[in-house]
Structures are given as structure tokens and as C-alpha cells.
Amino acid sequence: MLRSIITSLRPASTLLTVLFIMMLCWSTTASALDLHTARSEGLAGETDSGLLAIPPDAANDAQPLITTVNAQRTAEYTRIATRNGISMDVVGAMMFEKIYPTLPAGTWVRINGSWSKK
Incomplete structure (x- = not known):
């Protein structure tokens, strides 16, 4: 046919x-675009709140990915915070502490409002 x-x-x-x-x-x-590629190309960076953001002077190409990942992370952080009686901000900060050591050198990170490369 x-x-x-x-x-x-x-x-x-x-x-x-x-x-x-x-x-x-x-x-x-x-x-x-996946998270690994977005990070390695400097289109997405990790923040000390445990969420992603667009680094300085980066194009907005990764914004849809960042929005999706942040929504997933926020939902999980909220679930963990509720279960443990702590704030979502505390959970996000704790997750950043776990994520940071796994990030390759050159990844953009924002700590205390300042961007730098790891």
C-alpha cells in the first residue's frame, strides 16, 4: 500500500x-540539548540553591532545559523538605553540596550571587 x-x-x-x-x-x-552538554558548553550553570541558571553572557539556548530540570528538582526538593520538616532552601543548598564535587572543571557555578568557573 x-x-x-x-x-x-x-x-x-x-x-x-x-x-x-x-x-x-x-x-x-x-x-x-542535554544537561551535560549544556553545562560543558557554558549554557547552564549550577547555583548554590541547587537549581540551574544561565551563566553570564551565555545564550538562552538552554532555557527550556533549565526550566524543565528546575521544575523537577523543585518538586523533589519540596518532597524531601516536607518529609523532613525543613525548608526547600536548605534541601537545595544540601543538594548543591552533593552536586558540586561531581562537576567537571570549567563548569559555571554561582555561589553567594557570584558566577565563576569551577
Whole structure:
């Protein structure tokens, strides 16, 4: 059935469809950004609150990723804080202390409001 559909299309239409699908796949792959890549490219940095932020002079390319990760972290920090009777700020600070040693050299970090590279 697929073969009959493809053969019934005009050659120019088929070519345009294939090119469109290829461009769509390429743009989706190119725009995908993971946390490791965002950190290593200087597009995302860790803060002493346990959340991510955009480092100085960085493009906003990682903002959707940062928003998603921060929402997940905030939900988990809130759950831990509630269960232990402490504030979310305390949990976030404790998590930063755990995250910091695992960060590779050159990762942007914001401590007490000041950005620097680890």
C-alpha cells in the first residue's frame, strides 16, 4: 500500500516531502540539548540553591532545559523538605553540596550571587 501511495505521487512532490522530513528530523536532533552538554558548553550553570541558571553572557539556548530540570528538582526538593520538616532552601543548598564535587572543571557555578568557573 505504501508503495502505491509513493508511486502515485508526482516526483517533485515526493522529493519535497522527503526533503521536508529530513529537515524536520535534523532540526529536532540539532535542537535537543542535554544537561551535560549544556553545562560543558557554558549554557547552564549550577547555583548554590541547587537549581540551574544561565551563566553570564551565555545564550538562552538552554532555557527550556533549565526550566524543565528546575521544575523537577523543585518538586523533589519540596518532597524531601516536607518529609523532613525543613525548608526547600536548605534541601537545595544540601543538594548543591552533593552536586558540586561531581562537576567537571570549567563548569559555571554561582555561589553567594557570584558566577565563576569551577
